[in-house]
Structure formats: structure tokens, C-alpha cells
Amino acid sequence: MPELPEVETVKRGLEKLIVGKKIASVDHDTPKSFPNDSAAVEEFLLGAEVREVKRRAKVLLIELSTDYTLMVHLKMTGQLVYVGKERFGAGHPNDSLVSNLPDRSTRVTFGFEDESHLYFNDQRKFGWIKLLPNDLVSEDPFMQKVGPEPLHDSFTADVFIEQVRRRKGTSIKAAILDQTVLAGIGNIYADEGLWGAQIHPARRVADVSDAELEKLHEELIYVLNLSIEKGGSTDKNYVNAEGKRGSYIDFARVFRREGKECPRCGTIIEKTKVAGRGTHTCPTCQILTN
DNA sequence: CACTTGACCTGTCCGC
């Protein structure tokens, strides 16, 4: 599912729902979903209290009173859904999802002392959860190489341009999808930001001007913030920590809008493939040759 | 080296 805004939305939900709760049980299916050995789980997870929930890039960090952290990556179809002791009654808008958990996609179930639960659901099984000592989180290979947080004040246009220029041999879309260039952009916000800046996704980085990159920097920050405000994008699987969908997709200008009109010029939006990913563009606003 | 392509999985949708 998720890119930065979706993970941020889950993080904010979990902050309200699970901080202060004590973990009483954990069940999981395969080592791939939750690879820690059972001894570590017994010692550092059971009985631990949730202290804080953080996000870095698309990774959730759930810090525990044992000075261990649960690192969670949702990849394409992962969900973290909290269900209180009092399950929603019939007729509640979230009833179909929440009251049926755990279901076939549930890979890990955390039980809290107050009889509430946190379910890690992941249809495609790409996601994972790791239990690590706090001080080893930053040693994780992904955390070592991941680029700057785009919504941090220090992420200026100059920083963005310098980072993107490291990838001058590839397309601008591949460059901004590269998590070492900047953190958190995925296929939705890459297409949305490039449309906003009127840059064709397949253009070589070397052929994109600094002025255009400055505009792209502004547009990426704009779409990320707008999406967080809308609770993220639900295209298919994504739901927040309460099992609710996000609404950014209703505000998307190009993503999944092939065959519809460009909101800027009215031209019909096209779908192609760039950087190995489905890519949405306005053929009038975003010109390939320059 | 830098960059691109496949693989990881399951489910759904579309064309025959």
C-alpha cells in the first residue's frame, strides 16, 4: 500500500490507540512476516509497554519500554489495524473490515492486556516486522542508506537538486522513486508531483533544469502534505490504524485517471510504463523531448 | 560502477 502519507497516517493513528498499552501475546504465521526467534519475543516483547510510535521513510518504528523497537514495513499491501476490546457493533461503517479480523490476510496478531488487538494484515506477504534493540535500528541497511525526509525543514530545494543530480543517467521518475535520493515517494506521488511540475517522467535527469527541479521539489511537498490531510490514498488495500480508507485518490490529478481529462488543460490522460512502473501523464502538459 | 530487470506473493480484472 503505502507511501509516506499513508504510513504517516497509520503512525498518527497508532499514537492515539496503542501508546501506553502493554503487550500480552503475539501470534504470527511465517518467519517471513516476523523473523525474530521466539526467545527474543518472550524476553523483549511480552510484557513490554508501547512508549512511542515514529516514522522514518515508509518504515514505522514502535518503541517499547524494553528499549526494543518493532520495525514495520507494510510494502504493497500491508495494514496495521487496531481493534478495541469492544468490537464495533453491526452497522458501524468499519464493521466489515474490523469485526472480521483476524482474516486470511492476517500475518501477525498482537494482543494487549486490555483485550484489544493490533493486526498486521498483508495479502501479498511482502511486508515484515522486526524486533530490534533501539540502538540497532539505525544500523539497519535500509535506515543507513535512506535519503532525507521530504517534509523536514532541512529538505530545501538545494538539497533536493543535489540529491537528484546523483542520478543523472536515469529518468526523473526513477530518480525520485529511489529511496536514497529522498524518502517516502512511491508511484502515486511521483506521478502526481511530476504532473504538478509539468515534467515528463521519462526525461533524463541531466535534461531537467534546476528551475524545473525547484518546481518539482515544491510540488512533491505539496502533494505529500495534501495527502496527509486527506488521510492518504486508498486505491485498493490501504486502510489506517482504525481500518478506515484515505481520500487523496479523489483529489489525484493523473494517478489512475487514464482516459479522463487533465484538470489543467482538458487533454486525455495517458497511461504508459516508465522506470518499470505504470505511469500517468498529460501528453500536453508533460512533454518528453525538450 | 550505474542502471534496469526480475523476483518476491496473492488477488483481481480483462480479453479470448
Added chain:
DNA sequence: TGCGGACAGGTCAAGT
């Protein structure tokens, strides 16, 4: 209706 193939919001390993 059934079946095969393409495709899906991410990231890594292997290939060129």
C-alpha cells in the same frame, strides 16, 4: 463461466 496473462501503492538481488 473458465483460463491465461497482465498488473497492483515497494524493495532487493541479480543481470547487463
